[in-house]
Amino acid sequence: MKELKTDILVIGAGSGGLSVAAGASQMGANVILLEGNKMGGDCLNYGCVPSKALIASGKAANAQTLSSDFGVASVSPQVDYSAVKDHVHDVIAQIEPMDSQERFEGFGVKVIREYGSFISRSKVQAGGYVITARRTVIATGSLPLVPPIPGLDQVPYYTNETIFDLREKPQHLLIIGGGPIGMEMAQAHVRLGCKVTVLEGARALAKDDPEAVSLVLDKLSAEGVNLHEQAKIAQVSGTKGAIEVIAETGNVFKGSHLLLAVGRKANIDNLNLAAAGIDRTRTGIKTDDTLRTSNRKVYAIGDVAGGMQFTHVAGYHAGIIIRSALFGLPSKAKTSHIPWATYTDPELAQVGLTEVQARTQHGERLEVARFDYHHNDRAMTERKTKGFIKVMVFKGRPVGATIVGYQAGELINLWSLALANNLKMSQIAAMVSPYPTIGELNKRVAGAYFSPRLFENQSVKRAVRFVQRWLP
Template identity: 35%
Template sequence: MAQDDKIDLCIVGAGPAGIAGAERAAAQGLRVVLVESGEIGGVAHNWGALPSQALSAAAERAHQIRTARDLGLGADEPRINFARVNARIRAMIDDVSPTVSSEHLIGQGIEIVRGRAKFTGPAALDVGGRSIKASYYFVATGSRPVLPDIPGRNAIAYFTPETIFELTRRPTHLVVIGAGATGLALAQAHLRLGAKVSVVEMVEPLAGEDSELVECALRRLRAEGLQLHTHTGVVSISASGDDEMTIDIKSGPDETQLVGSHLLFATGREPDVDGLGLELARVRMAGRRPALEKFGRTSNRRIFIVGDAAGHNGVHAARHSAERAIDAVTGNAGAEALVPRIVYTQPAIAWAGLTEYEARAKLGDRFEIVRCPLSQTAAAWARAESHGHVKFIVDRAGRVLGAGVVGSAAPELVSIFALAIAQKLTLSNLGALVVPYGAFAQIVVTAAAEFARGRPDGGSKGWQNKLKRLLP
């Protein structure tokens, strides 16, 4: 493509957000250039979310073998070969790669430019000496791990969530610093694959998530053998012999030591925007992060930040943010969709809409909480997965304002909750669902019945409205 050709959109970063934005824009007839200096698919595809899901799947299968007696089968300790698990993860990534390959994108009319990008002004981007001038620019460069400044950190070998999949031997004792969603999911996966695992967290695990749901998940993790040190800081790290390290930790006045074989830092992420020349593009910053308006628009009206670089968590959220920004650019933006939050532990945690804390701050006491244990479904008992419950935040008319679930089916159920909130449905509306027998979704109908119990109007807005709709 000649440099003076009209380019509608230039996207920097070919991860989930960049690819989703490029495909959406190309489908709407825009001329798109997608710039990437590394692997197509980004961190999520090559070193992050996808391999993490594959590792968790292997760990879940090992857990099922170990607990097969719960279903009346012979149980045994699974034979785990970390090298084979690692090889399967790499093979799986290769198998999926055609869906995010250059050829796949080029086939949709998207031009791929390889190289590092840097803004040279408010409306110009340089990639390896080529000046790209476009009507709009999307920065979808993702995020990178934040590493705490701990004495001795750089004197020992350690892993991040992007490098932990390089392990080809099972850790004897994996120490995870950080009990957020990523840290706990990776900790549980390695625990189920036979490693001893300790997690150290300065504050509360999964801070910001619903405490009821979190406590339910943590009980299961502890029951499986996870050693969880909360309100605990890391004082220092040092090598302590062949293939061992000592982590000095402190909780209040109490100090102790953990002796581990491997160390994983899962202490958060920050936007990976260094070196992009955002200052030359006149993008206003808020500390180390670009200051963003609706749809990820920056102070430079041509430039948007999307995906993890804009602080969105999860592949689904990153993709959605890019697609929303494309719709805003093309004038097709409709009502904003509700993006669920998911923690991929087992049991998983998922939430959509207002939390209990947010409801109290916004509504005072003008809301109700409806809880139902998953053990009220046939699916839970048939599959020996009776742990967990759903939690609905509803107004006094029964309209769903927020909802969460902890349990193995959480990632599937939360989509129903998000749709109900977006469509302003009531629990009475959800109670009309016809759910196949043996599905975890039966809990939604059960919760609706629980809310309606004892109410003269059955939990709806009143029989009068229903009658009016039937009259001519």
């Protein structure tokens, strides 16, 4: 075994691990990065990038069916599913160099293409190396959860790690799971000409605002997605091209292909955490609000920490680690300003408290400001008038925002900024937006918050009449 020593050891080359490795190395620390699989992790290879590329193909196909609304003859799209997957992998290939081993070695990072496993509180073995680090960062991400459904081990199925390699168009795709991944894949595939059935054991998109979710589900249903909620699965059977899923109610759903989208589990089984004295939780590795584990020299970030499982959270965690592990500065992770988005059409985005959560927490003193897309001129020009934005306000400051509609994932950025910096609604209202833009919705909802105070306030009207009487 070859013994190595380093300042920072990063286990996992996904988005969080790469951010820590690049930042720490460029700031002068000695860094070793371990990755036994693909550089870039789940997001680049199996998650965010390929899924959004597939969604873009579905969007292009759907646009051909709607072009008559703009004075251009609509056509029935001719979808080459194999070519769609070429597009998906081409996008991955374009981004790969940013996450490549060569690029990070250029930063001064020593990259070892092996999995890491703890052999003591301070040592990690990776292939033929034993590494001792001043600080270790676990960034091993998560894996698709495969539930213990009777018969599943006898049936061919796909997860997000394998669906993007499928090159034959599914005739009828069965999706188990109505969360963001399931619903995004459902709409993308139905737009590409597949029949799609989604089976959800509880409520689809359950973490989001029910009113906003209803608008999304109505659109997906209109496009042909067949959603069954409260459909707990009892058994799966069949062979390639002929799959049967039996619900606890006895209903039988038949399809050609099966996709599992029931959630994620932390990728920790091979780390030998017990040897390092690192405690686990039901969802991952136990950390405090500084992202330290029970071993004070080891941090855990991103999905493996068992909290919000988003690529941008892993990146945010990386910044916490840089400040704490490199500079010794107090730095704590919080979640109140972390947004998320589901890239269906219409998009669905949230930051902070939902309306239900905000009313529970703040009671009658909560105010909800709302503005609908159909009042936005740019949305009218694009024929994207379905949707709304509502902002939960307490004592003049936003505590949450819900957006459903065109570019909701872009619009939510402003509200994440507002929550991160404790901004007031008056500061949002003071913003000037170019006309006509979808982004103007953010300013208009702030205006909707102040409108009753200005236009329905008798004191304001009396003051105006008084001033007008004396103005020259």
